[in-house]
Amino acid sequence: KTKEVSRELRKVLKAVDGKSNFQALLTALDGYTEKTLQQAVADLIKNGYIRDPDEYSVPSAPPITAPRLPVLVSHDDDEFDFTSMADIPSEPTVMVIEEAEAQIKAKIRAKQGDEAALARRKAEAECLQREAEAKAAEEAAERLRRQAWEKSKQEAGTLAQRKIEEERICKEIEEQIRLDVKREVEERRQREAEVRAK
Numbered sequence: 001k002t003k004e005v006s007r008e009l010r011k012v013l014k015a016v017d018g019k020s021n022f023q024a025l026l027t028a029l030d031g032y033t034e035k036t037l038q039q040a041v042a043d044l045i046k047n048g049y050i051r052d053p054d055e056y057s058v059p060s061a062p063p064i065t066a067p068r069l070p071v072l073v074s075h076d077d078d079e080f081d082f083t084s085m086a087d088i089p090s091e092p093t094v095m096v097i098e099e100a101e102a103q104i105k106a107k108i109r110a111k112q113g114d115e116a117a118l119a120r121r122k123a124e125a126e127c128l129q130r131e132a133e134a135k136a137a138e139e140a141a142e143r144l145r146r147q148a149w150e151k152s153k154q155e156a157g158t159l160a161q162r163k164i165e166e167e168r169i170c171k172e173i174e175e176q177i178r179l180d181v182k183r184e185v186e187e188r189r190q191r192e193a194e195v196r197a198k
Contacts, residue, residue, distance in 0.1 A: 012040045013049055 015028050026037050044050045 009040055009043060009049075012037070013044060016044075016050060
């Protein structure tokens with residue numbers, strides 16, 4: 001029966017020992033690819049030379065998920081706009097952009113808060129400075145009032161003392177004049193008496 005099998009199939013059949021799997025056969029046989037060896041094994045199974053077909057089946061590869069492709073927009077009958085492929089960002093890119101925007105907004109809010117706090121502190125400092133200046137001006141005015149009052153008191157005392165001194169001098173002059181007049185009157189009376197006595 002094996003005479004009806006081609007030389008290539010006999011080569012594969014000789015390599016089958018009931019223990020080796022498909023990958024072992026592929027390694028042992030030169031010049032075979034997975035596709036050609038799979039076809040040879042399928043022919044041997046079909047003709048009844050191999051009883052256990054699962055033993056030499058090609059191991060199934062994990063399913064491959066096709067990437068999501070952008071929709072091609074046709075402007076004309078035979079033209080497509082491939083630039084739209086670059087306009088569709090991937091989800092990680094969108095997340096990075098959103099995170100960056102959130103960070104920028106947070107920094108802007110923080111900066112605005114710092115500027116508001118700085119403006120508030122500046123306004124408070126200016127208010128305290130104005131209050132201090134007003135207090136200093138009031139104290140200076142009060143000192144000037146006191147100095148003026150003390151000066152007026154001193155001047156008033158000086159005037160009063162001067163007036164008293166002037167009054168004393170006037171009294172002394174009046175007294176001296178009165179005494180001079182009295183002495184002159186007495187001298188005249190004495191001279192008149194002496195003249196009558198002669």
